[in-house]
Amino acid sequence: MVEGSEMSSSRDKILQRIDQALGNRTDSTDDVVERRYHQISELTAQEKVNLFQERVDEYKAATERVSEGELPGKLKKLCEEAGIKKLVLPPGIDENWLSELPKSMTFLHDEPQPLSKTQLNESDAVLTNCFLGVAQTGTIILNAGPGQGRRVLTLLPDIHICVIRQDQIVGILPEAIRKLDQTVSESGAPVTFISGPSATSDIELDRVEGVHGPRKLHVFIISES
Amino acid sequence: MKKGSQPTFEETAGTYIENAQLRRNIGHATKTIRDKRQLVVQELDDWEELREAGRQIKQKVMNNLDRYLLQLEKSVSKAGGVVHWAADAEDANRIITNLIKEKKGTDVVKVKSITTDEIRLNQALENEGIHALETDLAELIVQLAGDEPSHILVPAIHKNRAEIRELFKSKLNLKELSDEPADLAEAARLYLRKNFLKAKVGISGGNFAVAETGTVAVVESEGNGRMCTTLPDTLITVLGIEKIVPEWKDIEVFMQLLPRSSTAERMNPYNTFWTGTTEGDGPQKFHLVLLDNGRTNVLDDETGRQTLHCIRCSACLNVCPVYERTGGHAYHSVYPGPIGAILTPQLRGLDDRSAASLPYASSLCGACYEVCPVKINIPEVLLHLRNKVVLHQKKEGGFRQKTDPVHLAMKFLARAFSKRSRYERLQKMGRAGQWFYKKDGTISKLPGQLSKWTAIRDVKPVPEKTFREWWRDRK
Numbered sequence A: 001m002v003e004g005s006e007m008s009s010s011r012d013k014i015l016q017r018i019d020q021a022l023g024n025r026t027d028s029t030d031d032v033v034e035r036r037y038h039q040i041s042e043l044t045a046q047e048k049v050n051l052f053q054e055r056v057d058e059y060k061a062a063t064e065r066v067s068e069g070e071l072p073g074k075l076k077k078l079c080e081e082a083g084i085k086k087l088v089l090p091p092g093i094d095e096n097w098l099s100e101l102p103k104s105m106t107f108l109h110d111e112p113q114p115l116s117k118t119q120l121n122e123s124d125a126v127l128t129n130c131f132l133g134v135a136q137t138g139t140i141i142l143n144a145g146p147g148q149g150r151r152v153l154t155l156l157p158d159i160h161i162c163v164i165r166q167d168q169i170v171g172i173l174p175e176a177i178r179k180l181d182q183t184v185s186e187s188g189a190p191v192t193f194i195s196g197p198s199a200t201s202d203i204e205l206d207r208v209e210g211v212h213g214p215r216k217l218h219v220f221i222i223s224e225s
Numbered sequence B: 001m002k003k004g005s006q007p008t009f010e011e012t013a014g015t016y017i018e019n020a021q022l023r024r025n026i027g028h029a030t031k032t033i034r035d036k037r038q039l040v041v042q043e044l045d046d047w048e049e050l051r052e053a054g055r056q057i058k059q060k061v062m063n064n065l066d067r068y069l070l071q072l073e074k075s076v077s078k079a080g081g082v083v084h085w086a087a088d089a090e091d092a093n094r095i096i097t098n099l100i101k102e103k104k105g106t107d108v109v110k111v112k113s114i115t116t117d118e119i120r121l122n123q124a125l126e127n128e129g130i131h132a133l134e135t136d137l138a139e140l141i142v143q144l145a146g147d148e149p150s151h152i153l154v155p156a157i158h159k160n161r162a163e164i165r166e167l168f169k170s171k172l173n174l175k176e177l178s179d180e181p182a183d184l185a186e187a188a189r190l191y192l193r194k195n196f197l198k199a200k201v202g203i204s205g206g207n208f209a210v211a212e213t214g215t216v217a218v219v220e221s222e223g224n225g226r227m228c229t230t231l232p233d234t235l236i237t238v239l240g241i242e243k244i245v246p247e248w249k250d251i252e253v254f255m256q257l258l259p260r261s262s263t264a265e266r267m268n269p270y271n272t273f274w275t276g277t278t279e280g281d282g283p284q285k286f287h288l289v290l291l292d293n294g295r296t297n298v299l300d301d302e303t304g305r306q307t308l309h310c311i312r313c314s315a316c317l318n319v320c321p322v323y324e325r326t327g328g329h330a331y332h333s334v335y336p337g338p339i340g341a342i343l344t345p346q347l348r349g350l351d352d353r354s355a356a357s358l359p360y361a362s363s364l365c366g367a368c369y370e371v372c373p374v375k376i377n378i379p380e381v382l383l384h385l386r387n388k389v390v391l392h393q394k395k396e397g398g399f400r401q402k403t404d405p406v407h408l409a410m411k412f413l414a415r416a417f418s419k420r421s422r423y424e425r426l427q428k429m430g431r432a433g434q435w436f437y438k439k440d441g442t443i444s445k446l447p448g449q450l451s452k453w454t455a456i457r458d459v460k461p462v463p464e465k466t467f468r469e470w471w472r473d474r475k
C-alpha cells in the first residue's frame, strides 16, 4: 500500500488505480470508432408509417390511422368504449383534439397547479403527443415538450393515448438519436422511449402486459392519405 | 487463510443438476429466449457492424477510463446532480446509507440492479433499519422468498407459477389468488403502487452513462424503473465505473444491441434517460455513486480487461450448455453463466476459492463469444484465467497444493514431452507395463491416481509399433 493512502479519498484512489492499470498509454484519446452500421434509413415516408404501425401493433398496443379532422371523433369513441371519465392533459396539448369530448368528462390540467400523485393515480387516462416515432422498432419517444408534459403524467394513469403525426416518424434508431441531440445536450430534459405497454415475462416467461406503467397504450397516427 | 466461505462450482453443481424442476424451468427459459433472439438479430443486416462499433466504443472507454469519469463527473454536476466515488462495496453502502438517513427516509423503492446486489446493499441498509423494497416483479419474488436471483434477466426463473402463488398468498396476505401470471402480476402491481406513491427515496442502477452530457439510462420492461426514477424526491443511482460511454451518439449503438440480445425484443418497453435534475419533473435531488469494487483490478489485466465491456445482456447465459444444466445458483455469485465465470474471479480475486473455480465451469465451446453483442472473447479470458489460477495456487498454495498429483503429473509429462528420447522411453515403459491392464484392446482401469482418469473413460494402449518406429524401420 502506498503510504498515506488511507488519507486520500476514494476518488483519488480510483483514479490512481486506473492510471496504474493503464500504464504507459499511447495517446489514444482520439481513437475513432468505425460506424459502418446504417445511420440513415432508405424507407419512403409511406413505408415508414406502415412499418411503424405494424411494429407498434406487435407490442400489443392499439393503433389507429386517422386524418386530422377525424381525430376528435375517434377520440370521443375511444373514451366512451374504454370508459374514460377523467382525462389528464399536459400543458400545450392541442385543444382542437378535445372538441367532441362530452362536457361531462373531467379534464385534469397540469397547469397552473401541477396535479398531485393521488389525482394522477385516480385518473383513467392521459392524452399526449410525442417528439418522435421510430419505425423499425415501433418506439414512441417523449422529451417532455409541449403536449407531453412531466414524466409522471404518462406513468400513473392506466391508459396512455398518444398522438403522432406521420412526419414525426423516422426509419431507424440512429436518426432518432441525432434528433435528440439538442434535448440532451442543451435543455437536459428527460427522454423516455416507449415501445408498447409495460410488460413482464418474469413468471415462466409468459408475457403479461401491464405491470407498473400504463396497462394500455393507444396510438393515433395522423396521416393524410 | 482462504477467503470466502462459498462452495466451489464443482462442489454443488451436481446438486443443482439433479433438481429436475429447476432444470426444466431453466432449460425452457434459455431455449425460448435463445430462439427469439436469433429471429430479431437476423432482422438487422448490419448486426456485425453494430457489434464491432460496440466493441470499439467500449475499448475506447477502457483505454481512457479516468478521463471519461472526470468528464462525467463534470457534466452530471453541471446538470444538477451530485457525484460520489466508492472504492469498494463498504464505501458505496456507507455513502448510500448516509444519503438516505439525511433524508430521514425509511421507505426506499429500488429497481433491479445487479450492481447493488454485488455490494449487498439491501443487507447493509437493513442493518441500519432501512428497508429497500425491490419493485421488479422477479426481484420482489426473490426478496419475498428470501432467495437468490438465478438469472441476470429473469431472476426468478427457478420458480414456477404455483410456487409464486403460494408465496404471494402468505407474504402479501391475499386470501384468493389464482396462479395465472396476469393475476399474479396484478397482485404485485397493487401492492407496489402504494409503496411507489409514498416513497421518498429511489435507488437504481444504470445501464449507460454518457460522459459528454451526463445523461444516465435505465433500460427496463415493467415500468418500475420509470416509477423509481420519477416519483421519489431523491434518486440515488449506483453505477459501475465501466458503464460509461463517451458520447450521446453511442447510445444508438447500444440501444440496438442490448434489447435484441437481452429480452430478444426490437426494443424493450421502457427506456428512461435523464440528465441531472429537471425543475418540476422527477426527483429534485440526484446522486450518482461511481463504484470501483474490483473493476480497476480487471482493468489492470490486459487480456481480462475486455470483461469490462459487458453490457449485462445475458445472451451468453442463454446459449451456455453448462449454465443451461446447472442454472445460476451453482456459480455462487451475482454474476452467473459465462460472464460470471470470467468476471467474478477477477472482481473477487483468486484467493477466493469459490470464484477461482469458475473459469473451469465451461466446455470452451465458444457459443458465448459468438452471441456477445460487444464481442467479448470469453473463451480466451477463461483460458487466461485458468492459467492464472494454476500459477496462483502454485505460488500461494501450501505443501498440499504444490504436491497435488495433477500438478506433479503435468510437470512430469511436460518433462517427458520436451525431448524425443524421453518420450520414446516412456512409451516403451508403458508398453511393457500395460499388458496387465489391457483387455480386448482397451484399458478401462488404471491403478492408483491414474484410476481417476479411467473412471469415466477408456484409454487406448500404447500400440505394438508406434508411427515413429514404423517410419524409422520403413527403409
Ligand code: SF4
Binding pocket: B261, B309, B310, B311, B312, B313, B314, B315, B316, B317, B339, B368, B371, B372, B373, B374, B375, B376
Ligand atoms: S458477456 Fe457479452 S453476452 Fe454475456 S452478458 Fe455480457 S455483453 Fe451479454
